[in-house]
Amino acid sequence: MRQTPPVLPSAPGHIVANAPEAGDYKLVYQLPIDNTAFNPGRYTVDNSKLVPDGSYDRIAYYVELESATFGSQYVWVSSDAFETDASYIGVPNTAEHMKQMQITNMNVVSNVAGDVTGQTGNVEFWSTNYSGTETDLIPGGTGDFDFDDTPGATGNYGSMQIHNFGDGETLFAYNGWNDARVSDLGMGNQPTGNPDWTFAYAGLGGADDYSVKNLYVLIHPIPEPMSLGLLGMGGLAVVLRRKRER
Numbered sequence: 001m002r003q004t005p006p007v008l009p010s011a012p013g014h015i016v017a018n019a020p021e022a023g024d025y026k027l028v029y030q031l032p033i034d035n036t037a038f039n040p041g042r043y044t045v046d047n048s049k050l051v052p053d054g055s056y057d058r059i060a061y062y063v064e065l066e067s068a069t070f071g072s073q074y075v076w077v078s079s080d081a082f083e084t085d086a087s088y089i090g091v092p093n094t095a096e097h098m099k100q101m102q103i104t105n106m107n108v109v110s111n112v113a114g115d116v117t118g119q120t121g122n123v124e125f126w127s128t129n130y131s132g133t134e135t136d137l138i139p140g141g142t143g144d145f146d147f148d149d150t151p152g153a154t155g156n157y158g159s160m161q162i163h164n165f166g167d168g169e170t171l172f173a174y175n176g177w178n179d180a181r182v183s184d185l186g187m188g189n190q191p192t193g194n195p196d197w198t199f200a201y202a203g204l205g206g207a208d209d210y211s212v213k214n215l216y217v218l219i220h221p222i223p224e225p226m227s228l229g230l231l232g233m234g235g236l237a238v239v240l241r242r243k244r245e246r
Contacts, residue, residue, distance in 0.1 A: 019076035023056035029217035038177040056219035066212035075110035079103035091123035129155025145194035173197040
C-alpha cells in the first residue's frame with residue numbers, strides 16, 4: 001500500500017519566484033554550504049525522517065551562489081525520482097548515497113545554464129575519490145573530469161554533481177566536501193580547468209570564494225487518491241455549472 005504523503009514546509013518563496021514549478025514541491029533539506037568538510041549537523045532543515053519511502057514522484061535541487069567573480073547565480077534542477085528513500089537524496093556522504101546514473105524528465109531553470117524542459121541528465125553522487133576515466137554509463141564522456149567520471153572504492157574527496165550531459169554541461173558541482181581542504185563549488189562549466197569544477201578550490205571555484213552558498217533539496221509528493229478524487233469532482237462541478245448557465 002502506498003505511503004501517505006508527508007506534511008512538509010513548502011518551497012521558499014524566492015525559489016518559487018525563480019522556478020514556478022517549485023510551487024508544488026516540499027522542502028526536505030536546507031544547507032548553508034561550509035567552506036570545508038560537510039557535516040550533516042549543518043543542515044538547517046532536515047525533514048528526511050518524515051518522508052515515507054515512495055511518497056514522492058520527483059526530486060529537485062536548488063542552489064544559489066554569490067561571489068565577486070561570478071555574481072549572483074541560481075539553478076533549479078528537477079527530475080523523476082531516482083531514489084525512494086529521502087535519507088539518500090541529500091549530500092552523498094555514505095556508501096548508500098552513491099549514484100552514477102541518468103535521470104529522466106529533467107527540468108532546469110537557471111540564470112547560468114539556461115532553461116531546459118524534459119531533458120535527460122545525470123547525477124554523480126559519491127563520497128570517495130574519483131577519476132576522469134569514462135564509465136560508458138553516460139554517453140559522450142571525454143576522459144576528463146566531466147559528466148562521466150569513475151568513482152573509486154576508497155578515498156574521501158566527494159562529488160555531488162548534476163549534469164545536462166546532452167549539452168556537455170555541468171548544472172552544479174559541489175566537490176571535495178569530504179575532507180579538510182576547501183571544497184569545490186560552481187555552476188555551469190568551469191571557465192578554465194575541469195568542466196565539473198574538480199580541484200577548483202585552488203582557483204576561483206573554492207567554496208571560500210562565495211559569500212552566499214545555499215543548497216535546497218525538495219520533493220514533489222504524490223497526491224492522495226482522495227485528493228485526486230476531490231479534484232475530479234471539482235472539475236465535474238465546474239462543467240455542470242457551465243451547462244446550467246447556457
